[in-house]
Amino acid sequence: MPGENLSRDEARERAALLSVDGYDVSLDVRSAVGDETVDGPRTFRSVTTIRFRCGEPGASSFADLIAPSVTAVSLNGKDLDPGEVFDGSRIALEDLAAENELVVDAQCAYSRTGEGLHRFVDPEDGEVYLYTQYEPADSRRVFANFEQPDLKAPFRFEVRAPEEWTVWSNGVGELTDGVWRFAETKPISTYITCVVAGPYHYVTDAYSRVLDDGTSLEIPLGAMCRKGLAPYFDADDVFLVTKQGLDFFHDHFDYPYPFGKYDQAFVPEYNLGAMENPGLVTFREEFIFRGKVTQTSYEGRANVILHEMAHMWFGDLVTMEWWDDLWLKESFADFMGAFALVGATRFKDGWITFANRRKAWAYRADQLPSTHPVTADIRDLQDAKLNFDGITYAKGASVLKQLVAYVGQDAFLEGARRYFKRHAYGNTRLVDLLSVLAETSGRDMGAWSRAWLQTAGVNSLTPQVLLAPDGRVDELAVLQEAAESHPELRPHRVAVGLYRRSASGAPERYARAEVDVEGPRTVVTDLAGSEAPDLVLVNDDDLTYCKIRFDETSLETLKGHLGDITDPLARALCWSALWNMTRDALLPARDFVELVLRFAGRESGIGVLQMLHAWANSALVNYVAPNWRETGGRLLAEGALRELRSAEAGSQHQLAWARFFATVASGADDMGLLRGLLDGTARIDGLEVDQELRWAFLQPLAAHGFADERVLAAELVRDNTASGKRHQVRCLAARPSAAVKAQAWAQLVESDALSNALVEATIAGFAQPSQRELLAPYAEKYFAAIERVWSERSIQIAMHVVEGLFPALQHSRQTLDATDAWLAAHEDAAPALRRLVLEARDDLARGLRGQACDAKAAG
Numbered sequence: 001m002p003g004e005n006l007s008r009d010e011a012r013e014r015a016a017l018l019s020v021d022g023y024d025v026s027l028d029v030r031s032a033v034g035d036e037t038v039d040g041p042r043t044f045r046s047v048t049t050i051r052f053r054c055g056e057p058g059a060s061s062f063a064d065l066i067a068p069s070v071t072a073v074s075l076n077g078k079d080l081d082p083g084e085v086f087d088g089s090r091i092a093l094e095d096l097a098a099e100n101e102l103v104v105d106a107q108c109a110y111s112r113t114g115e116g117l118h119r120f121v122d123p124e125d126g127e128v129y130l131y132t133q134y135e136p137a138d139s140r141r142v143f144a145n146f147e148q149p150d151l152k153a154p155f156r157f158e159v160r161a162p163e164e165w166t167v168w169s170n171g172v173g174e175l176t177d178g179v180w181r182f183a184e185t186k187p188i189s190t191y192i193t194c195v196v197a198g199p200y201h202y203v204t205d206a207y208s209r210v211l212d213d214g215t216s217l218e219i220p221l222g223a224m225c226r227k228g229l230a231p232y233f234d235a236d237d238v239f240l241v242t243k244q245g246l247d248f249f250h251d252h253f254d255y256p257y258p259f260g261k262y263d264q265a266f267v268p269e270y271n272l273g274a275m276e277n278p279g280l281v282t283f284r285e286e287f288i289f290r291g292k293v294t295q296t297s298y299e300g301r302a303n304v305i306l307h308e309m310a311h312m313w314f315g316d317l318v319t320m321e322w323w324d325d326l327w328l329k330e331s332f333a334d335f336m337g338a339f340a341l342v343g344a345t346r347f348k349d350g351w352i353t354f355a356n357r358r359k360a361w362a363y364r365a366d367q368l369p370s371t372h373p374v375t376a377d378i379r380d381l382q383d384a385k386l387n388f389d390g391i392t393y394a395k396g397a398s399v400l401k402q403l404v405a406y407v408g409q410d411a412f413l414e415g416a417r418r419y420f421k422r423h424a425y426g427n428t429r430l431v432d433l434l435s436v437l438a439e440t441s442g443r444d445m446g447a448w449s450r451a452w453l454q455t456a457g458v459n460s461l462t463p464q465v466l467l468a469p470d471g472r473v474d475e476l477a478v479l480q481e482a483a484e485s486h487p488e489l490r491p492h493r494v495a496v497g498l499y500r501r502s503a504s505g506a507p508e509r510y511a512r513a514e515v516d517v518e519g520p521r522t523v524v525t526d527l528a529g530s531e532a533p534d535l536v537l538v539n540d541d542d543l544t545y546c547k548i549r550f551d552e553t554s555l556e557t558l559k560g561h562l563g564d565i566t567d568p569l570a571r572a573l574c575w576s577a578l579w580n581m582t583r584d585a586l587l588p589a590r591d592f593v594e595l596v597l598r599f600a601g602r603e604s605g606i607g608v609l610q611m612l613h614a615w616a617n618s619a620l621v622n623y624v625a626p627n628w629r630e631t632g633g634r635l636l637a638e639g640a641l642r643e644l645r646s647a648e649a650g651s652q653h654q655l656a657w658a659r660f661f662a663t664v665a666s667g668a669d670d671m672g673l674l675r676g677l678l679d680g681t682a683r684i685d686g687l688e689v690d691q692e693l694r695w696a697f698l699q700p701l702a703a704h705g706f707a708d709e710r711v712l713a714a715e716l717v718r719d720n721t722a723s724g725k726r727h728q729v730r731c732l733a734a735r736p737s738a739a740v741k742a743q744a745w746a747q748l749v750e751s752d753a754l755s756n757a758l759v760e761a762t763i764a765g766f767a768q769p770s771q772r773e774l775l776a777p778y779a780e781k782y783f784a785a786i787e788r789v790w791s792e793r794s795i796q797i798a799m800h801v802v803e804g805l806f807p808a809l810q811h812s813r814q815t816l817d818a819t820d821a822w823l824a825a826h827e828d829a830a831p832a833l834r835r836l837v838l839e840a841r842d843d844l845a846r847g848l849r850g851q852a853c854d855a856k857a858a859g
Contacts, residue, residue: 006137006147006380008378014151015150018055018146018151020053022050022154023049024049025143027047027158027159027195028044029044029117030161032110032161033128041110042109043107044107044110045105045106046067050063050101050102050145052099054099059096060093060095062093063091065108066140067107070082071105073105075096075102077101089140106143112755113271114269114271114756115141115796116138116142117131117142118130118267118269122227122268123720123721127226129226129268130197130198131195132193132282133270133275133282134190134192135388136191137191137384142195145190147190152426153188154184154188155170155185156171156181157193158181159182159195160178161180161197166197166198167180167197168265169193170277170279171184188278188425192278193277194282201225205221205223205239209247219257219261219262220261221243221263222263223238223263225265225288229290232289238305241305242264242305244340244345245340246262248344249340252416253420255417255420255424257312258312260279265280265282265283266283266287267284269722270285271756274305274307276308276312283304292688292692292693293655294656295607295652296353298347299607302345303337307336310340313420314328315328315329315333317424318425319427321427323376325375326376326384327376327392331400332400338354338397349607352607354401354542355576356576359542359545363458365389366391366458367483369485369839371456372391373391374396374454382832395458401542406443406448415440416436418439419433456488457482457486458483458547460482460547461479462478462551463477463478463550464551465533465536473530473531478515478521478538480492480519491516493516494544494546495513496514496537496540497512497540498510498527498533499537499565500535501557505561506561507534507565511527514543535557536551537570540573542569547577547584548577549577559591559595562574562578562595562599572608585850585852585853588854589851590619592616593616597636600639600643601646613660616636617660617663621809622808622843623851623854624854626811628854634667637664637667640664644657644658644661655687659696662697662699666704670700674700674706692723694715698711702735703736703765703771704770712731726760727761730761730762733762736771748763749789756797759801760804766804766805767804767809771809776807778805778807779807780818783822786801789801790830798833802837806836806837811851812848819844823837823841
C-alpha cells in the first residue's frame with residue numbers, strides 16, 4: 001500500500017463503494033499530563049467505531065489511521081490481526097458486508113507540529129493545553145476514519161481528561177461519571193471535527209434572533225484562550241463581531257445557522273490563521289494582542305472571524321466533493337469575509353484592505369510557475385496541502401467580486417440561498433454552483449467559468465489616450481495583455497476613471513465610465529470628448545482582477561502627486577499598481593522607495609501605510625541594485641525616523657512608523673536609539689514601548705550584534721511566557737555569528753526536537769538581509785538536505801523548512817544555476833517539493849530582473 005498520501009482516484013473509488021452512517025469516537029487524554037514514562041512519542045488511547053455500508057458486498061477497501069501502534073481491530077465482530085491489516089497509515093478491510101461495523105483501538109501520538117492532536121506546555125505556569133487541527137487530512141492521526149471530504153457522517157465524541165480540565169467538541173458537551181460526552185453532530189466531513197481540552201480561560205455570551213417563521217434561534221457563544229493570555233483577551237470585541245456576522249449572514253443567506261453552539265478557541269502554536277470547525281472554530285492565539293496594535297490588526301481579526309463564520313454555510317453545510325473544488329469554500333469565505341466586514345462591522349474600509357493586501361497575495365501567486373486555475377487539478381493530499389494559496393483564497397475571492405459585478409448582487413445571493421437549500425449536508429462540484437447562478441442571473445455561466453475559473457494567469461490593462469487637436473480626448477481605449485505562458489484574454493467589467501489636478505494640485509476624478517473589456521483593445525466610447533486627463537485609472541473602484549498599468553502622462557502625475565489623491569481606494573489602487581510594476585521590473589525599485597519616502601507619511605489609511613512599509617522593505621531586500629542597498633537602507637531609516645518623530649503622539653501611525661524604523665534600522669546611531677528606547681535613556685513623546693515593541697526593537701539589535709545571548713536571556717526573564725520564548729528564539733537565531741547559524745541550521749535540518757512554533761521562529765531569525773555573506777555557505781547545504789527533510793518530517797514542518805531556508809538572499813546567477821541543477825537532477829522528487837523549489841526559484845529570478853532594471857535606471 002502507498003504511504004500517508006491519498007490519491008483522488010483512490011478517494012473516488014472508495015466513495016463509490018462506501019457510505020458512512022456514523023462514528024463513535026472515544027479518546028483518553030489523561031496521559032497528556034505528568035512525566036513521560038516510556039521512550040518514543042507520548043500517546044493517548046483512541047477507540048473508534050464506524051458504522052458504514054458497502055455497495056458491493058465482498059469487496060475490499062481501507063480505513064485511514066496514522067498511529068504508532070494499534071491494539072485491536074474488529075470488523076463485523078471478527079477480530080483482525082493489527083500486524084497484518086495495519087501498515088502505519090491504512091487498515092485493510094476485506095470481504096465487506098452490505099452493512100459493517102469497524103472497531104479500532106489504537107495508541108495515537110500527541111503532535112508537536114500542529115497536525116492532529118497538538119500538545120502544548122505553557123512555560124509560564126506548566127499547564128498543558130490540547131487542540132486538534134486536521135485540514136486537509138490529519139484527523140486520521142487522532143481516530144480511525146475514512147479521510148476524505150465526501151464521506152460525511154454524524155459524529156459522537158467522548159473524552160476522558162484530567163479532572164481539572166474542560167473539554168469542548170463540535171457539539172454541546174456534558175461531564176458525567178468522569179467522561180465528557182458530546183451531542184451527535186450533523187453529517188460533516190472528518191477534517192472539520194474538533195476537540196479542544198485543557199484549563200482554558202472561557203468566556204460566554206449568547207446570540208438570539210427571531211426567524212421569518214416566528215421561531216426563535218438561540219446560539220450559545222463561547223470564547224477561550226490560555227490562562228496566561230486572559231488579561232489581554234478582549235472577548236467583548238470578539239463577541240461583538242461574531243453577533244454582527246451572525247446577523248449579516250442570516251439576513252443574506254436565509255438558512256439558519258445549523259450547528260447549535262458557536263465556540264471560538266484561540267490556541268497556541270497554531271499553523272494557520274483559523275479553522276472552520278462547526279461549533280468550535282479554532283484561531284491562532286496571536287489574534288489576542290499582548291501590546292498596542294493598529295486598527296489593521298483588529299480589522300484583520302474581524303475579517304478572519306467572518307471568513308470562518310461564512311464557512312459554516314460554504315464548506316461545512318455544503319462541502320466540496322474533493323480538493324479540486326477547494327475554492328467552493330475558500331474563495332467564497334474570503335469574499336464573504338470582506339463583504340460582511342464592510343456591511344456589518346465598524347471596518348468600513350475593508351474593500352481597500354482587500355484591494356491592497358489580499359490581491360497582492362493573489363497577484364504574486366498567479367505569476368508563479370505553479371499558478372493554476374481557481375478550480376485546480378488536485379491529484380492527491382500533498383497537492384491539496386499546497387493549494388491553500390493566494391489563488392484559491394484571494395484570486396478566487398477577487399473573481400467572485402467580479403462575478404457580483406457581472407450578475408448583480410441580488411442574483412448572486414439568491415444563487416447562494418438556493419445552493420444551501422439544495423445541497424445541505426451534501427457535497428458539490430463546480431457545476432452545482434454554476435447551475436444555480438445560471439438560474440438566478442439568466443447569464444451564461446459556462447463561458448464566464450471557462451474564462452475566470454478554469455484558466456490561470458493575470459491580465460494587464462493599460463490605458464491608451466489619443467487627443468484631438470483641441471486637446472480633448474479623441475479616443476480612449478483599454479489594452480489587455482496576458483503573459484506568454486498563460487495567454488488567455490478575459491472579459492472584464494471595469495470602471496475607467498479620469499483625473500485632473502485641481503487648483504490645489506490634488507488629482508480629482510471628473511469622469512467615470514463602466515465598460516466591458518473584451519479582447520486586446522476596447523474603446524471606451526463614453527469618455528470621448530472629455531477634457532484631457534492627468535491620470536487615467538483603469539479598474540477604478542476595483543471591480544475586476546487585473547494588473548493596472550499607466551500611460552506615461554499618468555505615471556508622471558503619480559510621481560509628483562500620488563499623495564495628493566483624495567479618494568483612499570483610488571490611492572491604494574495606484575500604490576498597488578506601482579508595486580506590481582516594481583516586481584515586474586517596469587519601475588526601478590529605487591523609484592518605488594523614493595515614492596514611499598515622499599508620500600507614505602501622508603497616507604491616512606493605516607492598513608495601506610503598513611502595506612507600503614512591507615513593500616518598501618521588500619524593494620530594498622530584493623529589487624534594488626546591490627550597490628544601492630546601503631544608501632536605500634539609510635534613506636528608509638532616516639525617513640522612518642523622521643515620520644516617527646513627527647507622527648501624532650500615541651497614534652497608530654506613530655506605532656507603525658516605530659515598527660518600520662526597527663525593520664530598516666542598520667547604522668550605529670539607529671542601534672543607539674533603539675537601545676535608548678529600551679533602557680529608558682531615549683524617549684519619543686507618546687510612544688509606549690510595551691513588551692511586544694521591546695521584542696520588535698531587540699531583533700535588529702540582535703541581528704546587528706548589539707544584543708547578545710545575555711541580553712536576550714534577561715529579556716526572557718522579563719517576559720517568561722510562550723510568546724516571549726518565541727521572540728527570544730527568533731532573536732537568538734538572528735545574531736551575526738557563524739556558530740549561531742550552524743546551531744540554528746542543525747536544529748532545523750538535523751533534528752526534529754523543536755515544535756512547529758519554534759521552527760517558524762528559528763527560520764525567521766536565521767535569514768537576515770544584513771548577513772548575506774554569513775549565509776552564503778548554506779545554499780549548497782540546502783540543496784543537499786531538502787529531499788531528506790521532505791521524506792522524514794511531517795509535511796507542515798517540511799514546508800516550513802523548504803520555503804524558509806531557500807537561499808533567497810543569495811541574489812546571483814550562481815544560486816539560480818544551483819536551483820536549476822537540483823530541479824534537473826530531481827525530476828522524480830515529490831511534486832509538492834518541486835513546486836516549492838520552483839516557486840522560490842521564480843522569486844529569485846524576479847529579484848534579479850528587478851535589480852537589473854534598477855541598475856540600468858541608475859546609469
